[in-house]
Amino acid sequence: MDKDFGNRIKKLQVKNHESQADLAMALGVVKTTISAYENNKCFPSLDNLIQISQRYDVTTDYLLGIKKNKNR
Numbered sequence: 454m455d456k457d458f459g460n461r462i463k464k465l466q467v468k469n470h471e472s473q474a475d476l477a478m479a480l481g482v483v484k485t486t487i488s489a490y491e492n493n494k495c496f497p498s499l500d501n502l503i504q505i506s507q508r509y510d511v512t513t514d515y516l517l518g519i520k521k522n523k524n525r
Contacts, residue, residue, distance in 0.1 A: 457518055459491040465509040480504055 466476060473487040480487075480501050489495045497505060506513045514520040 456493055458496065458516065459493045461516055461518075462487070462505065463491050465505075465511065469509060476505070476508070479508060 473484045477484045477487045490497060502513055502516060506516055512520060
């Protein structure tokens with residue numbers, strides 16, 4: 454994953470009027486885990502990556518920085 458992964462997560466949360474706590478609850482993780490994702494200190498498991506992409510209706514390729522277009 455590239456260094457902009459965390460920024461993509463933050464932007465999607467803002468766009469969807471969600472907090473770290475909202476995303477954490479949806480993924481079944483603690484809020485500090487989301488903070489670590491946003492700061493590129495750790496990355497989500499494959500299952501959580503898929504859940505994030507489904508929640509925000511973007512591709513995993515977009516989240517991973519493979520594609521610039523976030524649409525499916």
